[in-house]
Amino acid sequence: MAATLFEKLWREHLVESSADGEDLIYIDRIFLHERTGSIALSSLQADGRKVFCPEHVFCVMDHIVDTYPDRTDDTTMPSGRDFIVATRKGATEAGLTLFDLDDPRQGIVHVVSPEQGIVQPGLTLVCPDSHTCTQGALGALAWGIGSSEAEHALVTKTLRVKRPGTMRVRFEGELAPGVTAKDMILHLIGRYGAAGAAGCALEFAGSAVEALDIEARMTLCNMAVEFSAFTGLIAPDSKTIDYLRGRPYAPVGEQWALAEAHWRTLVSDPDAIFDRELVVDCGELEPQVTWGTSPQHAAAVTARVPGPRGDSAADRLELERALAYIGLAEGAALQGTAIDCAFIGSCTNARISDLRLAADVLRGNKVSAGVRAICVPGSMQVKAQAEAEGLDKVFTDAGFEWRSSGCSMCFYAGGEHFGERQRVISTTNRNFESRQGPQTRTHLASPATVAASAIAGAIVDPRDYLPGGNR
Amino acid sequence: MEKFEQHRGVAAPILRPNVDTDAIIPSREMKRVSKLGLGDGLFAGWRYREIGGRDVNPDFVLNKPEYAGASILLSGPNFGCGSSREHAVWALKEFGIRAVIAPGFGAIFANNCIRNGLLPLVLDEEAVAAIAAWVEQAPQDRQPLIDLPAQVVEADGVRYSFEIDAGDKRMLVEGLDAIALTQTHWSVIEQFHAARKERYPWVY
Ligand code: SF4
Numbered sequence: 319m320a321a322t323l324f325e326k327l328w329r330e331h332l333v334e335s336s337a338d339g340e341d342l343i344y345i346d347r348i349f350l351h352e353r354t355g356s357i358a359l360s361s362l363q364a365d366g367r368k369v370f371c372p373e374h375v376f377c378v379m380d381h382i383v384d385t386y387p388d389r390t391d392d393t394t395m396p397s398g399r400d401f402i403v404a405t406r407k408g409a410t411e412a413g414l415t416l417f418d419l420d421d422p423r424q425g426i427v428h429v430v431s432p433e434q435g436i437v438q439p440g441l442t443l444v445c446p447d448s449h450t451c452t453q454g455a456l457g458a459l460a461w462g463i464g465s466s467e468a469e470h471a472l473v474t475k476t477l478r479v480k481r482p483g484t485m486r487v488r489f490e491g492e493l494a495p496g497v498t499a500k501d502m503i504l505h506l507i508g509r510y511g512a513a514g515a516a517g518c519a520l521e522f523a524g525s526a527v528e529a530l531d532i533e534a535r536m537t538l539c540n541m542a543v544e545f546s547a548f549t550g551l552i553a554p555d556s557k558t559i560d561y562l563r564g565r566p567y568a569p570v571g572e573q574w575a576l577a578e579a580h581w582r583t584l585v586s587d588p589d590a591i592f593d594r595e596l597v598v599d600c601g602e603l604e605p606q607v608t609w610g611t612s613p614q615h616a617a618a619v620t621a622r623v624p625g626p627r628g629d630s631a632a633d634r635l636e637l638e639r640a641l642a643y644i645g646l647a648e649g650a651a652l653q654g655t656a657i658d659c660a661f662i663g664s665c666t667n668a669r670i671s672d673l674r675l676a677a678d679v680l681r682g683n684k685v686s687a688g689v690r691a692i693c694v695p696g697s698m699q700v701k702a703q704a705e706a707e708g709l710d711k712v713f714t715d716a717g718f719e720w721r722s723s724g725c726s727m728c729f730y731a732g733g734e735h736f737g738e739r740q741r742v743i744s745t746t747n748r749n750f751e752s753r754q755g756p757q758t759r760t761h762l763a764s765p766a767t768v769a770a771s772a773i774a775g776a777i778v779d780p781r782d783y784l785p786g787g788n789r
Numbered sequence: 790m791e792k793f794e795q796h797r798g799v800a801a802p803i804l805r806p807n808v809d810t811d812a813i814i815p816s817r818e819m820k821r822v823s824k825l826g827l828g829d830g831l832f833a834g835w836r837y838r839e840i841g842g843r844d845v846n847p848d849f850v851l852n853k854p855e856y857a858g859a860s861i862l863l864s865g866p867n868f869g870c871g872s873s874r875e876h877a878v879w880a881l882k883e884f885g886i887r888a889v890i891a892p893g894f895g896a897i898f899a900n901n902c903i904r905n906g907l908l909p910l911v912l913d914e915e916a917v918a919a920i921a922a923w924v925e926q927a928p929q930d931r932q933p934l935i936d937l938p939a940q941v942v943e944a945d946g947v948r949y950s951f952e953i954d955a956g957d958k959r960m961l962v963e964g965l966d967a968i969a970l971t972q973t974h975w976s977v978i979e980q981f982h983a984a985r986k987e988r989y990p991w992v993y
Pocket of ligand 1 (some may be wrong): 381426427428449663664665666724725728729746747
């Protein structure tokens, strides 16, 4: 029978179905980070439970580590040290692979895992972190879980999961120059709402997705969770296979040949049926930016702040709350909104291609006076690569701070932050209230839009600032 | 784990959509490597006047005397969306919340609830609004009754049926520990593990 990619992956990992609607799903890889992994590991120890297959469990320090040079276990976040120390102790005692603070492979979990070839097509991978869906871009079934579920996966190598529905979004047509995967996903969520894919495993397909490189596909899948999907997923193709070849944890020799043959079968059959399907035409797509406090508050950068989503009193109230927080008026032009800070970082948009794109905009330009601009590469390897290409110089010459890797100010954990009511244009994935600091106002956008806005000191259309643009 | 069968309690409405886990427990309130000590930080951004402070905001529903002892929340669609932090559930539980009634939940959040004995109860938007309107007149006297085995909420003399997966219901009603439960299937897991190793050797 014809099957979707998701159904194939599910079938391969189904240990047992139970009468009460939950499937027992086999888990191939587990990733932990110090923010949530620390609790799972210490709780496991307290209960006297052991990790089954520690060789399949990886652990990284990324969430609350500092990104200043010469960082140590002492973080700007009060008590951050406790999380780092507990994670190191738990990981070491359980025999897990740890990418510690000073490891050249350290970085944001969802950047490190593909970079090291740990996530591969056809694997199930879980992490107590909602953006684990990023890794579905390689054709793996990867999703975010809670700490208790992480303990369950560590001890039993399985999870009890309700089988999600299936949904496919086909992005067709060609992206215009200066329009990126970030704009595709922001547009999708803006148009169909933050709950648009609730209860579904979401496959991205179509000619525009096929045309994306693997890193951009990760950006797309990264925000599947902002669309309420169980996970995001893209069928592996030759680009995926080329991307993985030679990575440290990728199979080699005869094993590689076996793996590749299997990976090539991991596609949705042509006549497979999805529970829901959407088609988005990318030809007309413009760079997007958010104007409120939910990723569904996204619009073209050339647009104005829209009215309420529907006619109900609740819709009006939601709009008013968002606008009161963000400090914009209904009908105001988004372009020209003055910003205080610009942030390039996070598991959404801090891989090497993102940094190259931003550097294309920044080269020979200066960040507008009074704007604080920061670039935090997604991993130490991305950082090293960027430095080898001289991109760090482009950033610092323009006036950006150039940091070591970590989640940094993608979220506020009590340490470093952007400050009250500061308006930040950011390549991250969440514009929730106080996400980047107390009362900080976040506008989500692509690396090109963030870089261009940093130069202008206000939200602008990046197409004018790219090489050959009409500024 | 604490069992959930019948529960009657004060219900507090926070009728907005997309209440995310950053709002339920801000990251800055997660100070220790522990599941405990989080109740105080529940909804900190709304409950207190200042970020990081403890000066109570009297306008926030859970701070109003008529909602004292609230153990049920009424909210809008997509409650618990966003970050996977289980701290959101631990904070709700420690504060004394036993159930959240909303038209829909973030998927990871809902799973986390089940694992911790908290009931994520789905009713449509009109039903939630009707219960909230009834409760608001006299929150201490008008307490909804949740009957999980019967899958009914009783409020204002109306019985609202709700759906819940059989597995989730059983976990909650019997107060089961998921790991212990799965371990009773250990031989099946080991067999699967061995067969998978044989068939997909490059994974191992
Ligand atoms: S970069 Fe941000 S979104 Fe990504 S894992 Fe870190 S905190 Fe989460």
